[in-house]
Amino acid sequence: MTQIVQMRGMNKYFGTLHVLKEIDLTVEAGEVVVIIGASGSGKSTLIRCVNGLEEFESGKLVVDGNELAPKSGNQKALAKIRKEVGMVFQQFNLFPHLTVKKNIMLAPRKVKEAPEPIASATADRLLNRVGIASQADKYPSHLSGGQQQRVAIARALAMEPKLMLFDEPTSALDPEMIGEVLDVMRELAKEGMTMMVVTHEMGFAREVADRVIYIHEGRIVEEGKPADVFDNPQNERTQAFLSRVLAH
Amino acid sequence: MEFQFQFDWQAAINSIPYLLKGIPYTLLISFGGLAIGFILGIFFGLLSINKRWFLRWPATAYIEIFRGTPILVQVLFIFYGLPDLIGGPIDPLTAGIAAIALNSGAYISEVVRGGVQSIDKGQTEAGLSLGLSRSQTFWSIIWPQAFRRMIPPLGNQAIVSIKDTSLFSVIGVGELVRQGQVYIANTFTAFEVYFVVALMYLAITLSLSLVLRYIERRGLVSV
Numbered sequence: 001m002t003q004i005v006q007m008r009g010m011n012k013y014f015g016t017l018h019v020l021k022e023i024d025l026t027v028e029a030g031e032v033v034v035i036i037g038a039s040g041s042g043k044s045t046l047i048r049c050v051n052g053l054e055e056f057e058s059g060k061l062v063v064d065g066n067e068l069a070p071k072s073g074n075q076k077a078l079a080k081i082r083k084e085v086g087m088v089f090q091q092f093n094l095f096p097h098l099t100v101k102k103n104i105m106l107a108p109r110k111v112k113e114a115p116e117p118i119a120s121a122t123a124d125r126l127l128n129r130v131g132i133a134s135q136a137d138k139y140p141s142h143l144s145g146g147q148q149q150r151v152a153i154a155r156a157l158a159m160e161p162k163l164m165l166f167d168e169p170t171s172a173l174d175p176e177m178i179g180e181v182l183d184v185m186r187e188l189a190k191e192g193m194t195m196m197v198v199t200h201e202m203g204f205a206r207e208v209a210d211r212v213i214y215i216h217e218g219r220i221v222e223e224g225k226p227a228d229v230f231d232n233p234q235n236e237r238t239q240a241f242l243s244r245v246l247a248h
Numbered sequence: 249m250e251f252q253f254q255f256d257w258q259a260a261i262n263s264i265p266y267l268l269k270g271i272p273y274t275l276l277i278s279f280g281g282l283a284i285g286f287i288l289g290i291f292f293g294l295l296s297i298n299k300r301w302f303l304r305w306p307a308t309a310y311i312e313i314f315r316g317t318p319i320l321v322q323v324l325f326i327f328y329g330l331p332d333l334i335g336g337p338i339d340p341l342t343a344g345i346a347a348i349a350l351n352s353g354a355y356i357s358e359v360v361r362g363g364v365q366s367i368d369k370g371q372t373e374a375g376l377s378l379g380l381s382r383s384q385t386f387w388s389i390i391w392p393q394a395f396r397r398m399i400p401p402l403g404n405q406a407i408v409s410i411k412d413t414s415l416f417s418v419i420g421v422g423e424l425v426r427q428g429q430v431y432i433a434n435t436f437t438a439f440e441v442y443f444v445v446a447l448m449y450l451a452i453t454l455s456l457s458l459v460l461r462y463i464e465r466r467g468l469v470s471v
Binding site for chain 1: 368370371373374376377378379380381384388389392393396
């Protein structure tokens, strides 16, 4: 098995606040890892470290063979990693001045210097795949939240990433739109995409995850197959958290 | 004793051809100065939000100096003061354009800074996470959005600068006000002539406002 992400003894601080504590985590190619935890537990920060949106203070991080040093100004490794790691944000972060299709074509055109017809064909194919081919020439603000998030997924996929990071992809959505986004993610997982997903959707985690990680106050306190973590949590923190979120 | 004042329409109309000769100068100084000011504004505006202090400080100093001193003093300094330094005269037209450029540049720097800082941080993160470099992210994602937001304040600055050129009559540029003063010296019809001068400024600034409103309506797609 190929290791896509390897974290060893990673620590991260915001000022004096210790947000990630001695994180050890490995993600294999093709694996879907779902990270759960209370808000402020550090789960978003954890995946934002993977593509260098956050720096960390100590420890080791290797993404697809590229090592990112702590406090990294290592622009070469960072550039390589970002080309191979896609990210989907809670707030979509689509580019409002570009049409849906241009949103998807931007990175292949600029980063890979793909010729216009090829980038265009890729965009059409991806829009089809996420089920919104008819919206290609609209601007993001004319789409529903669910549609916008599916565009954001297509935009990340256009770079043919080896790993996809999802940072609470359904948390900003109206309830009736959550399903359509999770469906796309489920498909992606089925096709063998390596994924790290931060979410509060426990049903999705149980169904799609190969492994569930529970983070409490910056520390991984429980890790295992979804059935084990959800039905038979060992750590009392995990038990308390799950009883709160699964109660309703 | 009884004052009788009658607006002399004939005098007003007669002054128009002479006053019109000032308009090319007014426009040249305004828009020449603003064009350079825009470049200065982008340059210093972006420097003023740079992380490195040694780039940020000079930009901040430039902005504060030219916003914090009167443009009249600036143009007098350039026209009368600077020749001492460079050892030769500066022609009034050049001095006028330079004054508008430096002055509007300082204000436009602030417009640029505000426009760029108003764009959500998530836009930069999305660009970087897609593999774009910092400069690609800035020029293809941040700048186009920021520029749209900058159009109204830029239009505002253009109108201010056009009116500021009226002060340059003091250094003898043949712009609108200067033409009016020369004309009045011969005809003594101050009321009528300044009335026409005011109307001419209004015609310029109103046309600009209309153009800007049109651009704003057309340009704002979805931001």
